[in-house]
Amino acid sequence: MQSGASSASLFTPAALALTGLCLVSGPVAAQEDDDKAHAKTEPVMQTVVSVGNRGTQRTVAESAVPIDVISGQELLKQGASTSLRDALAQTLPSFNVAKVTGGAYSNVARSAGLRGLGGGYVLVLVNGKRRHGGSVASENSVLSEGWNPADLDLIPISAIDRVEVLRDGAAAQYGSDAIAGVINIILKSNSSGGSASTMAGRRSHYHSGVGSNGETYQQTFDIGLPLPNDGFFNFALDAKKQDSTKRSGVATGSFYYPVNGQPDPRENTIDKRTYGGGLPEIEQLNVSYNAELPLNDSISLYSFSTVGQQDALVSIAYRRPNGNTIINELYPDGVAPDFTFDSFDYQSVFGARGDDLAGWGWDLSTSYGSNRQKQSTKNNLNPSLGPDSPRHFDLQTNTFTQWTTNLDLNRKLDIGTRNPLNFATGLEYRFEQYRTESGDADSYANGGYRYPQGHPRAGQLSAIGALGNYLLLPEDEVNLRRSNSAAYVDLGLDVTDKWFVGAAGRFEHYTDSSGNTWTGKLSTRYAFTPELAARGAISTGFVAPSMVQQGYAKTGLGRRTVGNETQDIMIKRVQPNSAIGRALGAEDLDPVKSESISAGLTWSPVQNLNIALDAYLIDLQDRIALISPLSGPAVDKILAANGFSHVQQVQYYANAFDTRTKGLDLVADYTQHLDRYGRLRWNLGANWNKATITDLKANPGQLQSLGLSRFERTELGGVTDLVPKSKYIVGVNWQVSDWDIGLRSTRYGKVKRLGSGTSGIDETFSAKWITDVDVNYALTDNITVSVGADNVFNVYPDKHQIIDVSGGSYYSSISPFGSYGAFYYGRLNIDF
Template identity: 45%
Template sequence: MPYPYLRLSAVTASVLPGLFMATTPMAEAADTDPTLSTVTVISTGVRGQQRTVADSPAPIDVINSDQLLKTGRAELSEAISKLLPSFNFGTNIAGYNSVTRPLSNRSLGPAYTLVLVNGKRRHNGAVGQRGSTDNSGANAVDIDLIPVSAVDHIEVLKDSAAAQYGSDAVAGVINIILKRGNAGGHAETSYGKLYSGEGETIKLAGDEGFKLGDGGFFHLSADAHKRGDASWNGKADSSVHAYTDPVKEAAWDRVAIRNGDPDLKAFNLAYNAELPLDRVTLYSFSTYGERDAEAYNYYRLPTGTAPVPELFPDGYYPLNNIKDRDYQFLFGGKGELAAWNWDLSTSYGRNNVHHFSDFNINPSLGTASPTKFDNLATFRFEQWVNNLDVTRHYDSLFQFTPPVQVSAGLEHRWERFSTFAGDPEAYITGTYPAASGAQAAVTIRPEDEVSLIRNNYAGYLDLGFDLTERWFVDVAGRVEHYDDDSGNTFGLKVNSRYELTDTVAVRGTVGTGFRAPSLTQIGYTVADNRVATDVNGNVVPAVTRLTPSDSNLAKALGGDDLKPEKSRNLGLGLTWQPAPRTSVTADAYLIDIDDRITLTSNIYDQGNGVVNSILAAQGVTTGTWVNYYTNAFDTRTRGLDIVGDHTTPLAGWGEVRWSLAFNWNKTTIEDVRDTPASLANSGVTLVGRDREGDLTEATPKTKWILGANWKLDDLAVNLQTTRYGAVKTLAVNPSGDRSFNARWITDLDVSYTFFDQLTVSVGGTNLFDVRPSRNAVYSSLGLAPYGNPPFYPGGGYWYTKLAYDF
C-alpha cells in the first residue's frame, strides 16, 4: 500500500544534511539537477500515483540509507529519532524493558504510528510497553529487528492516515523501502565505544543484488553487531552496607546498581525480490532477526534479604537474559487487468521473546534453589495479513468531472498474542526465610497464561481529484470490523493542496481515526517481584500484579472492559521554494484522542486497610501492588513542524547543504477518568499525575535539528547538532516531581572515498559528552541519576568505519 498520491519533493526530503549524497534513485536524480523540485520517490504498491514532495498534499520526510549509516551507534529506531524533529527516542533503564525502545511521534507513543515495509503492514512485537515514558501497554513494532543494510530509504508520512491504512496510523506512517538493485553491493565494518570505555560496539554489514529472470532482481542483505553493556548509575551512599566484614566493606566499589544498556548480540537478514512474467509480476520479501540481551540489575547485597550465603556469600547481580526471534515473510503478485492495476499479497510475521536468567536464585528455596533459570516467561505475537488493492486513473468519471485516481482495497488481518508459563522453581515460595521468586525477573505462572485471537476485516476507497492544474483534493474512507468487543468503525479523511503561486502552496487535512485496544492491553497478566514507584516517585521493592481490566480483581478495584480509542485530526501547511536551491515548509497539526489507554497508577494499601481488604476478598496476598489498563484520558495534541533547506556552492571548494528542522509540540489532558467508588476512601488515585506526566511532560515540547553537510570531491563532512527541550517526570504527589533541562547534542561524521569504492569514516555522536540533568529521585543505592531523558544518557561515543562498494 503506497502512500496515496505520494508527491515527494525536496521540500521535506531535505529535512537533513546530505540527503542528495546517497546512492538511491531519488538521490541520483538530485545530483544531476541543482534544483530541489525534481526529486522523485519510488513508491511501492499500486494505490495512488507517484508525485514529488513539492506537490504532496500531506507532509512527508524521506531518510536515505546514507543518512542512516551516518548516525553512528544508533539502531534503526534511534536513527529515525536523530533525523526527524517530531520523533523522540525513549531510553529505558530497567533490565526487563531495556531492549525494545519506545519511539514517539508528535509526543504520541509508538502505538499511534503505523509501520510498513515496502508498503505492507509490519507485524507488532510481543511485549507491551511498560516503564520509562510509555505505559500504554501496546505492543509496538520492533523495527530494530530489520537490518539497516537492507534499507534503501524510509518514507515518513507525518499526518494521520487511519482512514487509509487503518488502526495505528493516528499520528502517521513509517514506510521502510528495501533495496531493489540487481547488481553490485556494499560491505562495511565499524568499531566504536563510549568515552567511558563501556559499550564497545562491533558491526558488520553487507548487501548484494542479483539478476532474477528477465528484468527481475533478488537483493540480499545482512548485518550483525555486538554491543557491550554500559551503566550510568551513581554509587551507593554511606548508609548502605554490603558486608559485615569491615575489610570487605572497605574494598567494596559501592556499585549497587548496574541498570543501563544491556550486553547485546544481534543478527538480521533480509531479502527483497521481484520477477516479471508475461502478464504478472511476482514479488516477495522477508526479514529475520535474532537478538540476545543480557541485562544486569540491582546488587543483591550479602546483608540483604535476597542472598543465600551458601550459594552467593558475596551477593550477586541477577541477570535478565532476553532472547528475541523475529521474522516476516510476504509473497504477492501485481499486474494490470481491464485498465485496472491490481496488487494481491499475503504475509505472516511472528515475534517471540523468551526470558531466562543465567545467574540468579529463588532465595526462598535456600540451598535447594537453582542458580540459573532456563525458562521464566515467553511472549509471542503473530500476525497474518492479506491484501487486495486496485487502482485506475480516469480522465473523467462522468461528463464534466475532473480527472480522478480511484483506489480501493480489502484487507483481512488475523493476530494472536500468547504467553507461556516458566519453570515453577522461578516463582514458588519456599520455606527459607528470604525473598521469594527469581530476582529481578518477570515470570508467567500457568494461571496467567493467555492465548488471544482476533480477526479484522477492512475495506477502503480513495479518490484523488485534480480539480484544476493548481488544486488537488483527496478523499478517503475506510470501514473496519473486529470480531471481538472492538466492533465496527468508519474513518474519513480529506486532504488538499492548492498552489497560490509557482513557488508557494498551501495544504491541509481533516480526518478521523480509530485504534482498537492491543491484545497485550486486553489480556496480558503477570506477577513480578521487581521494583515499583510509590506515590512520591520513589523506587521501592514491591510485589506487583498486572491484571486484565476485565478480571474479577480489576473489577473489584474499578476496572472494566477496554473501549477503542477514537481520534480527530486537523492539519494546515505551507510550502515555499523561493529559489532553486532553497525550500521551506511549515505544517501545523491538532490531534484529539478520546479514551486513551494507559496503565493505572500503582494501587496498593496506603495504611488504611481498604486495598488490602479488597485483595483478601479476591484471594490475593495482602500487600500486593496492582495495575490494570484503562481508558483513562481524553487528550489534545497541538504542534508545528518547520523544515528549511539551502545549498551554498563554494566554487572550487565544493558545496555546503544547510538544513534546519524544528518541532513544537504540546499535549494537554482534556478529561480524566475519576477514581472508582471502590477506591474512594483508600487514598489511591486511579490514574494520577504520574500517568498524566507520561503524556504531557515526558517528551520535549521543542526539538531543533541544525545540520551542515560539506562535500568536496571525495571528502564529505557531516555536522549536526540537536537541541532537546526540557522534560519532566511527574509523581502522584507533586513533591516527587523532577525537571530535566534542555540539552544540545552534537554529532560529526568525516569520510573520504579512495578509488571511487573504498570509504574510510571517523566520527562521534555526542561529541562533547553532554549528559542529562542529575535530578532523579534520590536513591541511596545510586539509581538512575538522569531519570528517563529523551536522548541516550551514556555520553559521548566515537567510531571508525570502513566501507567498500562494488
C-alpha cells in the same frame, strides 16, 4: 550470551573477512563524475513517494500532507545509531525515542513515536505492507501504555533504499495505529552491485574513570542479483555486537553484616559501583531479501522477507549480601542479576500485481509475521529455596503472530473534470494471535527457607521468587486470538493544475471488544504559484487495543505482617476481563479514537531552497494506560469479599483519559554550490509540541467511595511533560573532491518528572545541545573510510535532584538523548 571480550574477538575477524570478500566479489562501480554525487543528495522535496495517496505516486513537494524521506545511505552514516529506531531519532525532529537506564526490556526496545505520541500511534509498513508488532510492550520510564509496536531494530539497515515518514493521521487509508503517522520502509531493488560496511566504535570513558563503555562492532552487506525479464533479487545482512554501557553511581550504606558489632572490613574494599542498568549487551543478526519477477509486460510476482535474531542482556540493581534476598552460601558478596531477552522475528510477504485487469491496476498479497521472545535470568536465585536454589531460570515466553491478506485495486476514472479521478479501493483480512507461557516453576516456588542459627537473620523467612522481576505464573498465561476485516476507498483528484483534493474512508470489524469502526479523511493542496503552496487535512482515526493490553498479566511475590501474623501476598497486574480486575472496576477495552487536523505551507522562494511548515492538532479519546497500583485497607476488603485475600495490590489497563496534542513542524533544506570548493547542503528541522489532558475518566463504581485515584500525578506527567516540547536539528553537509563532511547539532528541550504524594518533588532537566560530526574520504572510486563522533562534546543531562542510595545512575532515565556521553567510531565502506 558470550562475554564482551570473547564475542568481540570472534565477531571482528568475521566482519573483516566479509569485507575482504566484497573486494573481490564483483566489478567496481566507479563514481564517474559529479552528477552521481549530486544524485546522492537530490532535494528531498523532489523525491517520489508512495505514501499519502493509495494507488498513485507523488513527489514530496506535491503531497497534501507532510512527508519526510531519509535515504538508506543517510541512515548508515548515523554513527552510534546502529539501529533504525535511533537513526530516525537523529534525523527527524518529530521522532522521539524514550531513553531508559533501568534494568528491563524497555532498555532494549524503547518506545518511539511521532508528534509527541508513542509507538502505538504510528503504523509501520515495509514496501507498503503492514509490519507485525512485537510480543512485548515497549514503555517509557514513567507511563505504561502497553502498546507493542513493530520493532524497527529487526530490519537490516543495509536493506533499506529509503524511509518515507508520513506525519499525519492516515487511519482511513491504512487502518489501526496510523494516528500520528506512517513509517514506510522501502527495501532496495537492485539487480546488480552492492556494498559492505564495517564499523567499530565505543563510548567515551565515564568522567569518573569507571563504567563500561559500549564497544560496538557492526557489519553490513547487500548485493543485487538479476532475475529473468528485468527482475531482481536483493539480499542484505546486518550483524552487530554491542557491549553494555553502564553509568552507575556510588551506593551508600553498609553491604555486609557487622562483625562483633563493628563494620565488616570488606566494606572498605568492595566495589560500590555495582548497579546494573544502562544500555544492554546485544548480539544481533538481521537478514532480508527483496525480489520481483515480471511474468510479462503487465504482471509481476514479488516477495520480500526479513529475519532477525537478537540476544540482549541487561543487569539490574545489585542485591547486597546483608539483605533477605541473598543466600550467603551462594553469593557471599551479593549479586546484580542479569536478565536476557532472546528474540526471534520474521516476516514473509508474497504477492502478485498488474496494471491491466479490465483497466484496473491490482495488487494481491499475503504477509505472515511473528515475534517471539524468551526471557531468562542468570546470576540469580530464589531465596526461599535456600542454598539449593538454581542460579538460572527461564522466566517466560511471549509470542505475537499476524497474518494479513490484502487486495488493492486502483484506476483512473474519467468523471468529466479536467483531470481524471484516481480511484483506489481494497479489502484486508488480518488474523492475530498472542500467547504467553510461564517459565521454570522454581522461579516462583515458595520453598519456605528460614535463615539458620548463627546467621544474623536467624529464624527469618527469606524472600520469595527469582530476584528483580515480576513473574509470569501459570495462572497468568493467556492465548488470545482475534481477526479483523476491513474495506477502504481512497480518492484523489487534481481539480485544476493547481488544486488537489483527496478523500478516504475505511470500515473495520474486529472480533474482540474493538467492534466496528469507521474512519475518514479529507486532504487538499493548492499551489498559489509554482513556488508557494498551502496544504491541509482533517481526519478521524483509531487504535485497536493491543493484545498485550488485553492479555498480559504478571505477579510479584512477597510477604506482609499484620499484627503478629505474617502472610504471603501477591502483587498482580491482571487482564481487564479477569475476576480480580472486574472486582476493582476493570472493563473491556475500547479503541482509542482520534480527530486530527493539520495545515501547512511549502515554499521554495529561491532555487535550491525548500521550506515546509505544518501545524497540527490531535485529539485522542479513551486513551489506554496502566492504572496506578490499587492497594490499602479498602481494596483489601473488596478483594477478600471476592475470594482474593492473598492479593495485596492490583493494576490493569483501562481507557483512562482524553488528551490534546498540538504542535508545529518546520523542515528546510538549501543546497549551495561553491564551484571548485564543492557544495554545501544545509538542513534545518524543528518540532514544537505540547500535550494536555482534557478529561480524566471517573473512577468505576467499585472505587468511587474509596477516595482512591487510578492515576497518580507522576503517571499523568508521562503524558504532559515527558516528551520535550521542542526539538531542533541544524545540519550541514560539505562535499568537495573526495571529501564528504557532515555536522549536525540537535537541541532537545527540557523534560520534567512530576512527583506524587506528600514526599514527591518535581524534577526538571534542562535543554541540551548534542553535536554529531562525520568525516568521509574516498580512497578510491569504491572504497570510503569514515571517522566520526556522536555527541562529540560528551554532553550529559542534568543530574538527579534525589540521591539514589542504591547506586543507580546520577542521570535521569527520562533524558531524551540518553546519559552515556560521546560515541567515537570508524567505518570502512566498499561499493562494488
